[in-house]
Amino acid sequence: MSVISMTVNGKPASADIEARTLLVQFIREQLGLTGTHVGCDTSQCGACVVHVDGRAVKSCTMLAAQAEGAEILTIEGLAPNGELHPVQAAFREHHGLQCGFCTPGMIMTAVDMIRRIPDLDEETVREELEGNICRCTGYHNIVKAILAASQEMR
Amino acid sequence: MSGAAREGIGQPVRRKEDFRFITGNGHYTDDISRPRQTYAYFLRSPHAHARIRSIDTSEAEKAPGVAGIFTGRHVADDGLGGLICGWTVTSKDGTPMKVGPHPILALDTVRYVGDHVAMVVAETLAEARAAAELIEVDYEALPAAVSLGSCQKPDAAQVHPEAPRNTCFEWELGNKAETEAAFAKAARVVKLDLTNNRLIPNAMEPRAAIGEYDKGSGIYTLHTTSQNPHVARLVLSAFVGVAPEHKLRVIAPDVGGGFGSKIFIYAEETACVWAAAKLGRPIKWTADRSEAFLSDAHGRDHLSHAELALDADGKFLGLRVKTIANLGAYLSTFSAAVPTYLYGTLLSGQYDIPAIYVEVDGVYTHTAPVDAYRGAGRPEATYLVERMVETAARETGIDPADIRRRNFIRSFPHQTPVIMNYDAGDYQASLDAALEAIDYKGFAARKSDAAKRGKLRGIGISSYIEACGIAPSAAVGSLGAGVGLWESAEVRVNPTGNVEVLTGSHSHGQGHETTFAQLVASRLGIPLSNVEIVHGDTDKVQFGMGTYGSRSGAVGMSAIVKALEKIEAKAKKIAAHLMEAAVEDITFENGAFTVQGTDKSLAWAEVSLAAYTAHGFPSGEIEPGLKEGAFYDPANFTFPAGAHVCEVEIDPDTGIVEIVKFVAVDDFGTIINPMIVEGQVHGGIAQGIGQALLEHGVYDPASGQLVTGSYMDYCMPRADDLPSFTLGFTKTVCPSNPLGMKGCGEAGAIAAPPAIINAVTDALGIRDIEMPATPARVWQALQSAAPRAAAE
Ligand code: FES
Ligand code: FES
Numbered sequence: 001m002s003v004i005s006m007t008v009n010g011k012p013a014s015a016d017i018e019a020r021t022l023l024v025q026f027i028r029e030q031l032g033l034t035g036t037h038v039g040c041d042t043s044q045c046g047a048c049v050v051h052v053d054g055r056a057v058k059s060c061t062m063l064a065a066q067a068e069g070a071e072i073l074t075i076e077g078l079a080p081n082g083e084l085h086p087v088q089a090a091f092r093e094h095h096g097l098q099c100g101f102c103t104p105g106m107i108m109t110a111v112d113m114i115r116r117i118p119d120l121d122e123e124t125v126r127e128e129l130e131g132n133i134c135r136c137t138g139y140h141n142i143v144k145a146i147l148a149a150s151q152e153m154r
Numbered sequence: 155m156s157g158a159a160r161e162g163i164g165q166p167v168r169r170k171e172d173f174r175f176i177t178g179n180g181h182y183t184d185d186i187s188r189p190r191q192t193y194a195y196f197l198r199s200p201h202a203h204a205r206i207r208s209i210d211t212s213e214a215e216k217a218p219g220v221a222g223i224f225t226g227r228h229v230a231d232d233g234l235g236g237l238i239c240g241w242t243v244t245s246k247d248g249t250p251m252k253v254g255p256h257p258i259l260a261l262d263t264v265r266y267v268g269d270h271v272a273m274v275v276a277e278t279l280a281e282a283r284a285a286a287e288l289i290e291v292d293y294e295a296l297p298a299a300v301s302l303g304s305c306q307k308p309d310a311a312q313v314h315p316e317a318p319r320n321t322c323f324e325w326e327l328g329n330k331a332e333t334e335a336a337f338a339k340a341a342r343v344v345k346l347d348l349t350n351n352r353l354i355p356n357a358m359e360p361r362a363a364i365g366e367y368d369k370g371s372g373i374y375t376l377h378t379t380s381q382n383p384h385v386a387r388l389v390l391s392a393f394v395g396v397a398p399e400h401k402l403r404v405i406a407p408d409v410g411g412g413f414g415s416k417i418f419i420y421a422e423e424t425a426c427v428w429a430a431a432k433l434g435r436p437i438k439w440t441a442d443r444s445e446a447f448l449s450d451a452h453g454r455d456h457l458s459h460a461e462l463a464l465d466a467d468g469k470f471l472g473l474r475v476k477t478i479a480n481l482g483a484y485l486s487t488f489s490a491a492v493p494t495y496l497y498g499t500l501l502s503g504q505y506d507i508p509a510i511y512v513e514v515d516g517v518y519t520h521t522a523p524v525d526a527y528r529g530a531g532r533p534e535a536t537y538l539v540e541r542m543v544e545t546a547a548r549e550t551g552i553d554p555a556d557i558r559r560r561n562f563i564r565s566f567p568h569q570t571p572v573i574m575n576y577d578a579g580d581y582q583a584s585l586d587a588a589l590e591a592i593d594y595k596g597f598a599a600r601k602s603d604a605a606k607r608g609k610l611r612g613i614g615i616s617s618y619i620e621a622c623g624i625a626p627s628a629a630v631g632s633l634g635a636g637v638g639l640w641e642s643a644e645v646r647v648n649p650t651g652n653v654e655v656l657t658g659s660h661s662h663g664q665g666h667e668t669t670f671a672q673l674v675a676s677r678l679g680i681p682l683s684n685v686e687i688v689h690g691d692t693d694k695v696q697f698g699m700g701t702y703g704s705r706s707g708a709v710g711m712s713a714i715v716k717a718l719e720k721i722e723a724k725a726k727k728i729a730a731h732l733m734e735a736a737v738e739d740i741t742f743e744n745g746a747f748t749v750q751g752t753d754k755s756l757a758w759a760e761v762s763l764a765a766y767t768a769h770g771f772p773s774g775e776i777e778p779g780l781k782e783g784a785f786y787d788p789a790n791f792t793f794p795a796g797a798h799v800c801e802v803e804i805d806p807d808t809g810i811v812e813i814v815k816f817v818a819v820d821d822f823g824t825i826i827n828p829m830i831v832e833g834q835v836h837g838g839i840a841q842g843i844g845q846a847l848l849e850h851g852v853y854d855p856a857s858g859q860l861v862t863g864s865y866m867d868y869c870m871p872r873a874d875d876l877p878s879f880t881l882g883f884t885k886t887v888c889p890s891n892p893l894g895m896k897g898c899g900e901a902g903a904i905a906a907p908p909a910i911i912n913a914v915t916d917a918l919g920i921r922d923i924e925m926p927a928t929p930a931r932v933w934q935a936l937q938s939a940a941p942r943a944a945a946e
Contacts (some may be wrong), residue, residue, distance in 0.1 A: 018280075034185035035178015037410075039358045040443040044865035047358060075178035088176040092168055095833045099663030100175025101358040101410030107176060122878065129873035133865070135358050135411050136663045138840030138902070139873040141833055 006070050008033070009077025017064060023057075024048045026064035027074060035075040035104045039133065046132030049105040050074045056112035058131070075104035078111070087111050087149040096145035098136035106132050110146045120150045162676040166829035169668040170682070171661070180408040183362035183377050184440040191364065192221050194426055194439040195282035197272040197289055198448065199264035202298035202520040202858020203311060206262050206291060209272060214288035219281030222433050223289070224273045224425060226259040234258060234428060237419060238393045239485035240636040243323045243494050243516065251323040251516065254314025256484040258394070258421045258428075264293070265313055265483035266520050267859055268448025270421045273429065275437055298520035298858040302457050302480050305519050313483055313518035322481055322516040323490065327498040328571050333511035336472025340463035344546045350534045351925045352455035352480070352851035353844075354868055355527050357662075359410020360441035361420065361450065365427030369434065373401050376427040380406040380690075381416045381660050382700020385637070387692050389419045389487070396428045406690040409662035413841075414526040415450045416662065417702050418487040422449075447863045452851055453527025455480035456493065456534050462542045468552045470561050472509040473501060475538065481516050482523035489525040490516060495573075495633050496531025496621075496703075502570035503539035504581040504617045504795055505561040510571040520858045526702065528841050529620070529900040533907060536618040540908035544614065545921065554912070555589055558617050573633075574621055576793050578886040579821060585617055587882050588797040588819040597801070610804040611814075612917025616909035618798065621791040622897030624703035629791075640787035641705070642698045643713035645674070645721050647780035649766040651759030652684040655717075658698010659710035660690050664899060665830040666706060672826055673711055673893075677718050679745025680758055696783060704897030707826065708792045712891045716784035727776055729761050792888045794896040796820035798839070798905040802913040809933030811847055811914055818905065819882040823896035831898045832881055838902020839879055844871040845903070846910035850926050869926070 005014035008031060015030045027033050027050065036059060039047035048059045051073040078085045087110045090096065097103040106129075113128045114120065120128075125143050134142060161167055174180050211223045237256040244250055259270050272289055276282035299305040299313060305320045313320050337343060357379075364377040374397045380386045383404040391399040409416060426437045441449070456479050463472040479493030498512040543561075547554040559582055568576040597613050604611035624630070627638035642658040655674055659666055671685040688694055701710070722742055729747035730737040739750045745758040756764075761780075768778035801815040818835055825831050848869040852861040862868040887894035907925060914927045923935050 020280075028185075033178070034182075035180070037182070037359070038184070038440075039360070040865055042443065042864050042866055045358065045443075075176075079177055084176065091176050092172040095169070095829050097172060097175055098665070098833060098837065099357070099359065099409065099411040100171070100180050101182065103175050104178050126873040126876075133358065133870050133872060135356055135413070135841075135870075136837045137833060138836035138838070138871075138879070139876055140836040140840075140878050143873060143878065 002065070004065050004068050006067050006072055008072045009074060010080065019065060021064045022060055023062045023064045023067050024059035027059060033074050033076050037101055037104060039101065044133065046105040046109060047102050049108040049132070051108060051112065056109050075108060078107065085111065086152050087114065090145040090149035090152065094141050094145035094148055096137065096142040102132060102134040106134065106142055110149065113146065114150045114153055120147060122147065161672060161682040163672060163826050165672070165827065167668055167672055167682065167827055169665050170671060171665065171667045182359055182408045182410055183364065183379050186364060186377055186407065188364055188366055188436040191436040191438050192275045192277060192433065193279040193282050194437050195274045195279060195286050196270050196422060197274060197286045199260065199267060199269040199271055201264055201293055201295050202267050202300060203296040204264050204293040205296060206260060206264065207294055208292045210290040211272065214274065214285040217281065217285035217288055219277035220274065220285045221277065221435065222275045222429065224259065224429050226257050226261040229258050230261060233395065235394045237421065238389060239487060239490050241488055241491035242634040242636065243325050243490040244634065245324045246326040251490055252317035253485055254316045258424050266522050268522060269483070273425045275429065275433060300520055300853050300858045301855045302455065302478055302517065302519065305517050306515065311520070313520055317518055320518045322485070322518055325494050325514045325516065326512065327573070328511040329509055330511045332509040333472045333474050336509040337461070337463045337474070340471055341466040342464045342550065344462045344464065344542060344549055346460055346542060346545055346922060348458045348460060348538055348541055349924050350454045350456040350537055351845060353453040353527055353849050354447055354851045354862070355413050355415035355450050355453060356446065356870060357411030357413055357415055360443060360446045361416065361422065362440040363423035363426045364436055364438045365423070365430035366436040367431035367434065373403060374427050374431065375403045375405065376423060377405045377407060378423045379409050379416050380404065381409070381412040381662060381702055383660065383690055383692050384658065384697050385700055386419050390424060390427065394424055396424065403693045406660055412662045413528040414453065414530055414702060417700070418451050418525055443865065444863055447868065448860055449522060451486045451523045451525035452482065453524065454534060455524050458538055460538055460542050462546055464546055464550065468550050468557050468560055470505055470507045473507050475501060475512040477512065477514045479514055479516050480519055480521065480524050482519060482521050484523050486523035486525035489523060491635065492526050492531045493534070497535050499573045500532050500535035500619065500621060501539060501572055502574065503536065504563060504619050506563045507571065512572070521853050529903040530703065532620040532900065533904045536616065536904050537908045540616045540618065541911065544912040554615050555585060555594065558585060558615065575790065577790055577889050579793060579795050580884060580886050581617060581795060583884045584795065584819045584821055585797040587884055588799045588817050591817040591819065591880055591882055592799045592801060592815055604803055608806070610806055610917040611801065612913040613799065613801045614909045614912025614916055616798045616905045616912065618905035619793055619795040620900060620904050622704040622794055623708045623788055623792045624705050626788045626790065637699070638787070639699055640785050641709040641713045642696050642783065642785045643710070643717045644696055644781065644783040645714065645717040647721060647762050647765065649763050651680065651762035653678065653680065654686045654688055655714060656688045656695040657710055657714065658695060658700065659706035660701045662701070664701065664706060664834065665827065669707070669826045669830060670711060670714060673714060674718065678758060679743070704794070704899040707895040708888065708891050708897050709786060709788055711893055711895065712788065713784050713786035715892045716786050717782045720782035720784065721780060724780060724782065725761050725765070728765050729756050731771065731776060732756060732761070732764055788891055790890040792823070792890065792896040794820065794822050794898065794901055796901065796905065798909045800909040800913045802910065802917055804914070804917045804932060806936055809929035809936065811927060811932060813843065813877050813910070815880065816877055817880045818902065819884060820898065820901050821884045821886055822898045823885065823888040824894040825883065834898045835881055835902050836879055838900055839906045840871050840876055841903040842906020843876060843910060845925055846907040847926050847928070848875060
């Protein structure tokens with residue numbers, strides 16, 4: 001066991017955990033932030049995407065210990081004052097979610113994508129979503145939502 | 155537009171449920187934790203078929219954190235029953251299907267890789283998993299019957315001694331003699347062997363359960379990822395015997411997709427809730443993705459031979475089909491119904507086929523159980539019919555659109571030779587609209603343009619029909635269902651006038667909280683925000699049948715309509731009393747009760763409040779309160795239908811198939827929320843493309859190991875595998891339910907695969923290619939079809 005500390009959604013978070021604890025387990029089980037989901041065990045589905053120091057990361061691919069001292073942003077921290085982030089709003093507006101399970105990962109991926117790539121087009125969005133699986137929507141409206149949000153955030 | 159009109163029927167209202175999902179505030183089963191909970195881990199069989207000589211748990215029991223270890227012996231000693239199949243299929247010789255036992259935890263034999271051997275419960279999941287490694291199971295490995303093509307051979311390994319030749323049933327439907335006669339007079343017979351590939355469901359939320367027991371009350375509570383919590387409770391109480399029905403509460407909270415795979419009652423949740431009482435502590439289990447691959451009930455997996463008889467004008471005379479359907483190692487909750495009554499009954503497609511005869515052998519193999527998945531039987535039927543029709547067009551030289559037009563059913567009701575009575579439809583309208591949208595006439599030019607670029611271009615049509623609603627009860631009962639298939643609703647009007655609607659349907663992505671509320675709000679003339687849809691908890695909601703088979707609109711909403719009618723009738727009585735008028739003179743519109751021909755009027759909220767104050771109600775005539783329930787049993791299935799057309803381009807060097815355009819035109823009858831309906835179609839098409847081009851559940855034929863057991867091996871459709879889709883709608887109203895709805899959840903998964911394979915085979919100039927048409931298969935097909943080349 002060892003104590004690790006990081007900032008999660010702007011607040012300090014620290015816990016005494018086993019060294020093998022994954023970042024996603026720390027977020028879900030230690031902090032009770034269950035908006036970040038686990039959809040696979042091979043780092044393929046992207047349901048667990050959070051931001052680590054501003055970059056989208058699959059939180060099942062890193063140990064919590066590796067995030068020591070980092071700034072973590074999860075889906076719960078994206079709309080701190082209750083006002084939806086433009087990507088969240090676009091997912092709702094364009095029906096970019098059905099069961100909602102892939103949604104937090106999709107949204108966190110999209111926020112990072114829009115930050116990195118100023119001129120998103122459909123093909124780029126589809127390529128960038130390669131690491132996020134959705135079984136419900138066929139991606140059609142997810143792509144639409146991300147393009148709309150990226151327009152809006154220009 | 156007024157607020158009410160913006161929220162009414164037919165409007166693309168943004169979803170009420172979205173806020174919690176986009177902010178990370180949903181509550182899926184694994185998000186829920188109970189005080190003092192323990193964690194379960196299932197030790198699973200590494201063998202496809204083995205006898206268990208012994209299980210030694212002594213070392214594991216001493217491992218750190220272990221709270222309990224449960225095996226099939228404990229389950230049997232406790233007198234628990236096994237898991238059941240709720241549908242009985244009768245063979246053509248009149249004998250009932252042959253069912254082997256389906257224990258919750260294996261007793262002396264394991265029958266597929268992933269079969270449940272023991273449940274280890276510990277303080278943490280890591281401890282449970284570590285302890286499971288210490289369990290010594292002495293297996294005697296046995297030969298396995300894995301492949302569908304050979305499992306009925308006399309020398310094949312036996313899955314259940316009860317079912318010789320691994321044959322569970324040999325079912326038939328239709329008229330054999332008439333079909334023979336039709337073939338005898340045929341000008342041409344088209345024949346095709348077809349494989350419908352095995353799919354693995356992969357709802358993104360893995361299955362999960364939390365079992366609890368309250369000693370004081372004797373009440374068990376099960377949180378579980380279910381599409382039908384009441385059915386789960388019924389099975390667990392009446393058949394498995396975990397607890398009496400009134401002592402068992404089943405809660406299906408937010409559920410992250412189901413697609414059929416969460417209809418069924420599985421071993422894991424059964425073991426968790428049962429053992430919670432033994433331990434006196436809650437037990438939580440969440441599948442990891444590998445377990446989901448191994449143990450969720452799979453879908454499809456048919457081998458078929460089909461023959462279509464035509465006259466000289468390309469008119470269909472008869473269809474005969476022989477199908478072998480994989481049931482896996484055990485019968486799952488509805489598995490016997492899927493390749494029979496959900497399949498054979500749809501083999502008439504959209505066509506007037508005077509004679510049909512189908513035989514289906516349901517067979518056991520040493521693989522995971524196969525049950526309803528995203529379309530369930532109907533994709534298999536549509537694939538067969540639409541591949542046959544396409545092949546007939548090519549062999550007769552009739553244009554594929556024309557041969558369909560020549561054979562469409564045009565007058566309704568239409569009785570097919572395979573049970574179904576189609577009530578309404580206009581198949582040519584959808585086909586014409588789809589062909590227009592894809593510019594069918596311009597295809598030849600696009601094909602030659604593609605050829606100049608070295609690409610092979612093809613176009614494929616699929617004119618599909620499905621039977622949805624999965625009802626009425628009397629009909630399904632006569633066909634072998636062990637349950638009735640109606641739906642329930644209760645409308646509770648609160649004294650302040652806002653409304654709770656308790657529905658027996660369950661939403662796991664379909665948006666019921668919005669669509670159902672649209673109906674209620676527009677009927678009562680109140681804002682959408684004043685309506686709450688309650689579902690998924692057997693303690694709150696009256697018995698209901700749940701959501702599958704695209705039934706919640708047509709059946710679930712119809713139940714709400716019936717309850718609303720009763721509410722309106724009673725509210726009118728109250729309004730009449732308050733305004734001292736005759737009930738017949740009260741009209742209810744836009745949320746106001748008015749005495750006809752006067753300016754006397756009362757608002758909805760005033761009448762709601764009066765219902766609960768009940769001052770001066772004429773005694774005996776009006777009871778206080780405003781709450782009504784209804785059970786709705788439809789008169790017929792519903793028949794959504796439409797045409798999907800797909801255009802592909804194939805790179806002959808790589809074999810990669812690109813879908814350049816996909817058009818879907820569907821007739822779903824009345825649409826409550828077009829935004830949600832379009833989303834349902836998109837998701838279905840993506841599944842259809844997945845089946846046609848990417849997905850394939852593969853077992854090693856010798857060892858029975860699941861080869862495609864992770865996202866590294868099983869090719870899920872991803873965003874860059876798919877195009878955006880072009881959708882359109884035509885409308886014929888369904889006459890058998892009050893709203894005229896038909897259902898939309900499975901259309902894409904049903905319609906898309908044959909459209910794609912018809913397009914791929916068109917592009918390649920070949921008769922058939924097996925799904926999934928992967929680059930390797932396409933490339934191979936091109937090599938064997940050589941010297942036909944790209945620039946031909
Ligand atoms: S849970 Fe992290 S990628 Fe699937
Ligand atoms: S919305 Fe259900 S998995 Fe994406």
